Amino acid sequence: MRRVPILVLALLALLTACSGQEKREDPAAPEAGTLRVLASSELGDMTPVLDRIEKDTGIKVRPTYMGTLDAVDLLAEGTADERYDALWLASNDYLRLRPDAARKVVSETPVMSSPVAIGVKASTVLELGWQPENVTWARVERAVRDGKLTYGMTDPARSNSGFATLVSVASALSGAQSALTDADVTKATPRLKEFFQGQRLTSGSSGWLATAYQRRGTVDALLNYESVLKGIPGLTVIRPRDGVVTADYPLSSLAATGAATREDVRRLTEALRSEPVQRLITDRTHRRPVVASVAPATGLDTTRRRELPFPGSRSVADGLLDSYENDLRRPSRTVYVLDTSGSMKGDRLARLKSALADLTGDFRDREEVTLMPFGSEVKSVRTHVVDPADPKSGLAAIRADTNALTANGDTAIYTSLEKAYDHLGTDRDTFTSIVLMTDGENTAGAEAKDFDAFYAGLGTDRRHIPVFPILFGDSDRSELEHIADLTGGRLFDARQGSLDGAFEEIRGYQ
Amino acid sequence: MLGSGRKLPRVRRIVGIVLAVLLIGGVVAAVAAGRDNGDKGTATKTVRAVIGSEKAEFFGDPDVVKALAAKGYTVRAETSGSWAMEGLDLKGYDLAFPSSQAPADELAAKYKARQPLPVPFYSPLVVVAHRGAAEVLAANGLAALEKHRGTLKMAAYLDAAAEDRTWQQLKGSEKYGELTGTLYLASTDPESSNSGALYLAAASYVAAGGKVAASDADVDRTAPLMRKLVTVQGAQQSSTDATFRDFVSGAGNPLVLVYESQVAALLAEQKGVDDLVVLYPDTTANSDHTVVPLTDEGRSLGELLSTDPELRELAVRHGFRPQGSTAEFTRATAAHADYLNQKLTGIRQAPVPTSEVLHDMARRARG
Structure with missing residues (x-):
């Protein structure tokens, strides 16, 4: 049985931070009075509640959002020690199945459900x-x-x-x-x-x-x-x-933290469980309170x-x-439109190759992957399918193609994207998407307005195919943001994290 | 199967270096913070305690804080699962306060604390249910009810569990949509939390016909049933506070094993859960809240909690039964006698196996 691939994003962020390629401030550095909390992404809606708690108690929460599996991996590896002061997932059920991660938790207190x-x-x-x-x-x-x-x-x-x-x-x-x-x-x-x-x-x-x-x-x-x-x-x-x-959202304190930190976590928990805050939580976030004296917000049905x-x-x-991932869901079908223009020569191409090679460990059974490297025009179109009977050969072929990539030519972003849409018929029952990785601005072929017109002329089904652009090197944020907005995709930033991390994060959308 | 693959080795090396640097910084920070935390010239002594989660509200109660300060103590309490305390580094702490004898004895041996250990208060395990579920149990001979409380017939319940009986097979359950699936008591993880372990102590005692497990052979005999009681539940919570909160928030299981103290505290605050019924297992186990002194201060605090009338009174307000006399509890809970079996009439106490046997039982049940 192949594993469901999990990549520890923060680990890679750490790696990039250490490698000296992209020097920047470490967002995970400890700060007095601030709790660095590894949290489920839905907790983004708790901002008004946390603002109020900060006003009342002086405790500031700095969340890092992450999926449960990645977070549990991070704990189990010991990588969360010293980088996070508390854990706040939607549920600790999965965590408990991993004794190496569960050991890192001292106490947990559900705060809403x-x-x-x-x-x-x-x-x-x-x-x-x-x-x-x-x-x-x-x-x-x-x-x-x-x-x-x-x-x-x-x-x-x-x-x-x-x-x-x-x-x-x-x-x-x-x-x-x-x-x-x-x-x-x-x-x-x-x-x-x-x-x-x-x-x-x-x-x-x-x-x-x-x-x-x-x-x-x-x-x-x-x-x-x-x-x-x-x-x-x-x-x-x-x-x-x-x-x-x-989900019961247990706020959990961690064994690797000091007593003063755990005391702050306890105070935060206490504040979250106070009546006024429980009322605020249910009114603002539609979650259910865990104290008997506060009723669930109007509209939350209380039948059991x-x-x-x-x-x-x-x-x-x-x-x-x-x-x-490998059997029940509809398979995914993706075209990777990859910038291999002259500016990618050297370190950038090497990083692209290594990121793609890593990604091959992540493709699911039945998945169709097309590599479309481009410079002044699309250089080649190579399609591989991960056959459940023999997943290795498809993955090996993707790796071989990746290895053969060379950097030369100008940057024809829009012409290449149009080609990707042409390649993707809508005849198959798949989750279909396009990933666009480029390190520069469009310098050849069709212009942005040409692509807009091309996209407007597509049939409804094809207009449903989103493009997920990745910001890398010297690419133009507004140009890529426009492509994401136009096609209903989402922009990923490999300049903040790493290229591997961006490719990996996009997997959730494919 | 879920290793993170080939990426990790090279990452690990670098992370190792980074962590080493961070760790050095971390130790310094902890020492500085520790100093900050110390008493600041007030008359009280700061005592650091690690406690079971069910006592967090007691130590957080402003009246308790005041009563302790009057006697010269400031208590800084941190919560942990009773069994998980063994895994903590308790250096710098004055006492551990798990919720039962077995983990307390183990900690006492590890830290060479002098016996006897103070046991300021105790609380029996009970089952909370909503009225519908309680009535279905009663109609099928699994419980006896009066008003808001009742008795759960453990032998009958264990028979039902052994046969994988479902709610659908119990007459009257069809009126309640939520009553489907295997009939079971939801408990905490017996390997990390005390109430889950005490549940097995009581259940194995009943299953063995009133004999407390003392050997491998005893554990063997009840192991298949204990395993069943635990595995049907899937992933379990690691603290009784969590299971109780789930019940209060309306999530969850129809029958939840908690401490009587949690229910009594809720009632004392006049915050009833609608149509709550409290079922006392006819054979239950007590959680003996036992102090493991790690310093002299820790021992004095343990003794103070046991003997000081005001602190005993406050313990009752938080639902605990002070050691030695039932009068305080009975008097304080008079208004809730419909819910609470004040004198534990008709309730037998199962003796708890030694911690080694209990650990083994829990491990094999989760297996």
């Missing part, structure tokens, strides 16, 4: 004839099978909300009466495959998922935490009757749901993730 839910467009709810209080996962599955429901969700390997959703769906559809086992997952595989046929959007973060959903307009529903869905207008938020997995158990062993949890 939110269950997994499905947010469905009001018009779709009507069409389906659903009564929200009676909807089960099995009914959601039936609607998907009948072609009446499509949805988006985040990537379980990179986002806690995706992971919790996957566990909810697998538990419910397998008919497991208690914590999932390997046998349950195997048994449920055909049904799960069918269920995930309905997934039209994937994302590395809840924020981009909501944006993509609104832009696309044709997706019927989103699977995510109730708190996230409540923040998106027009969705009817349903907690399936047959059970959910709930079964709590589906989270897997109790790492082999089950990792096995489920692995089969999601």
Whole structure:
């Protein structure tokens, strides 16, 4: 079984910071009165709450957002020691399956909760004839099978909300009466495959998922935490009757920190659990309070749901993730449009090669990867598929092509992008996207306005293919931002972190 | 399977160097901060304690802080799972205050603390449920109810667990959508948290027909059932505070094992959970909140907590039963006698195995 690839971004950031290639201030440096918190990305919505706590207590929280799996890896490796003062994930369930990481936590205190839910467009709810209080996962599955429901969700390997959703769906559809086992997952595989046929959007973060959903307009529903869905207008938020997995956001202090730091973490916890702050949390973020004297915000239905158990062993949890990525989900299809113009010569090309070589450890079964290096024009178009029966040969071919890249010529960004769109038909059932890596401005071929016109002339299906540009070297931020905005993609910055890190982060969106 | 692949070796070397530098800085910072933290010429002695999470609110209570200050103490308390305390470096601490005898004995041996250890208060394990779930249990012979409290029949419950009985198989459950799946008590992780371990102590005692496990063979006999009680739950919380909060927030399991003190404290604050029912297992285990003195100050504090009338009174307010007399608890909880079995009538105490046996039992249950 191949592992679900996880790259420790911060580790690489550290590596870049040390290598002297990009000198900059270390954002992880300790600072008195500030708690450096490794946090789930959905906690971005807690800013007003944390501002208030800072005013009341003087404790400032500096979050670093990261997916659960990456964060747990970081803890297990010991890399989080000294770099973070506390941990604040949506849930510590996965952490507990990793004794090497769990040992790093001294105490944990849940501060609020939110269950997994499905947010469905009001018009779709009507069409389906659903009564929200009676909807089960099995009914959601039936609607998907009948072609009446499509949805988006985040990537379980990179986002806690995706992971919790996957566990909810697998538990419910397998008919497991208690914590999932390997046998349950195997048994449920055909049904799960069918269920995930309905997934039209994937994302590395809840924020981009909501944006993509609104832009696309044709997706019927989103699977995510109730708190996230409540923040998106027009969705009817349903907690399936047959059970959910709930995030309880434990603020956790770390063994590697000093007593004074842990005291600050304790004070922060106490502040978060005070009545006024609990009220603020539920009103502002749609999460549920954990103190009995504060009622959940209006609109949060308080009828009870079964709590589906989270897997109790790492082999089950990792096995489920692995089969999601390599078997259950629709495969991805990506064109990598890679700048190999003259300016890439030397160190930059070497870094591109090494980043791509590393990325080959990350491609999923059934994935189609096209490499499209360009200079004054597209130099070659090479397509490889990771065949589940023999994944190694496809990956070896990608590595061989990567090794053969050479740097010369001008920079024809738009002409090459047009070629990528031409290459990607919409005949196949895949998550299709384009990655654009360039280290400079457009100097040859079509201009920005030509590309805008080209894009406007594409059919709807092709306009749904997003471009994920990567800022690198001397590339022009506004130029790349425009491409991302136009096509519904997202800009990634390899100048702040590393090229490896940017490629890796984009995986969540493919 | 989940190693981070070929990237790591080269990264690790560099990280190692960076960490070494950071560590040196970190030690200096910790020493400086420690000095900051010390007493600043006030009359009180600062005592550092590591405590079980269920006592955090007690030590954080301004009245407790005041009462301790009146006796000359400022207590700086940090929480940790009772079993996890073994893994902490307790240098610089004056006492550890786990929530049961077994981890306390182990810590006492490790740090050569003199026996007997002060046990200022205790609290039995109870099960919290909503009325619907409690009524279904009663209708199926698994519990007896009166008003807001009842008794959970452990032998019947263990039989049901052994047969993997589900809520759907219990009559009356169809009225409640949330009552589906295997019937189980949600507990904490017995390897790291005390209440989870005490649950196994009580359950194995009942399963063995009233015999406390003392040997490998005893552990063997009940191991399959103990394993079942734990594995059906999947990933478990590591503190009773967390399981209780989940229950309060409306998430979660229909039957949750917590300390009576948590329920009593909630009731004392007049913050009832709607339609709460408290089920006392007919055979339960007590959590004996035991002080492990690491310094003389730690011992004096432990003794003060046991004997000072005001602190005993405050302990009751936080739901604990002070050692030695039931009068204070009964008097203070008079208003909540519908919820609490004040005199523990009809409730048997299961003796707790030695820490070595209990550890082994927990390890094999999670296995």
